[in-house]
Amino acid sequence: QSVLTQPPSVSAAPGQKVTISCSGSSSNIGNNYVSWYQQLPGTAPKLLIYDNNKRPSGIPDRFSGSKSGTSATLGITGLQTGDEADYYCGTWDSTLSAGVFGGGTKLTVL
Amino acid sequence: QVQLVESGGGVVLPGMSLRLSCAASGFTFSTYAMHWVRQAPGKGLEWVALISFDGGNEYYTDSVKGRFTISRDNSKNTLFLQVNSLRTDDTAVYYCARDRGWLQSQELDYWGQGTLVTVSS
Numbered sequence: 001q002s003v004l005t006q007p008p009s010v011s012a013a014p015g016q017k018v019t020i021s022c023s024g025s026s027s028n029i030g031n032n033y034v035s036w037y038q039q040l041p042g043t044a045p046k047l048l049i050y051d052n053n054k055r056p057s058g059i060p061d062r063f064s065g066s067k068s069g070t071s072a073t074l075g076i077t078g079l080q081t082g083d084e085a086d087y088y089c090g091t092w093d094s095t096l097s098a099g100v101f102g103g104g105t106k107l108t109v110l
Numbered sequence: 111q112v113q114l115v116e117s118g119g120g121v122v123l124p125g126m127s128l129r130l131s132c133a134a135s136g137f138t139f140s141t142y143a144m145h146w147v148r149q150a151p152g153k154g155l156e157w158v159a160l161i162s163f164d165g166g167n168e169y170y171t172d173s174v175k176g177r178f179t180i181s182r183d184n185s186k187n188t189l190f191l192q193v194n195s196l197r198t199d200d201t202a203v204y205y206c207a208r209d210r211g212w213l214q215s216q217e218l219d220y221w222g223q224g225t226l227v228t229v230s231s
């Protein structure tokens with residue numbers, strides 16, 4: 001199982017808001033920045049959020065990130081059918097001296 | 111524009127070796143740390159390895175230590191992953207990715223399209 005824990009799936013209706021949680025420990029999320037990635041079916045992952053809450057150029061402000069203690073959250077507002085994808089959190093683990101990802105969360109827009 | 115193009119994947123027998131390559135263009139390759147990340151069929155992302163901008167530091171996930179080696183040739187803008195003693199559970203799409211931040215920041219902002227490694231008897 002993954003070092004970071006995410007819910008396997010979340011769902012919401014178009015136009016609604018959804019949050020995806022990512023739980024870790026003091027050796028990873030608690031002392032390092034968190035990133036979030038979107039993977040559309042059949043494509044490579046795409047960086048959505050870095051440094052806990054910053055968006056790369058071109059990422060709409062419907063996507064937001066936050067961190068508190070050893071947990072992080074990705075928020076998506078104004079859901080669109082095109083947002084259906086797998087979402088992953090990631091960070092560095094200082095104890096393992098390794099990168100770590102969450103198990104991924106499949107978002108369904110009903 | 112930034113491009114990362116992986117190659118070198120294929121179908122191999124358990125115990126065999128492969129050398130994966132990632133050709134980089136559109137940015138100053140020698141100033142960025144680089145990662146390999148893999149994804150087994152139908153599974154999630156698994157971080158594999160990281161190399162510093164100058165090749166002086168390397169990090170690996172436990173399951174590949176002693177079998178995989180990450181390296182780079184900054185004169186040729188190319189990242190490598192030497193994969194030895196392959197096992198069936200190494201079967202995955204292998205992605206190379208650029209880190210936009212400092213070493214260990216784990217902020218992978220550009221990814222290649224991936225190369226498939228299949229280990230099967």
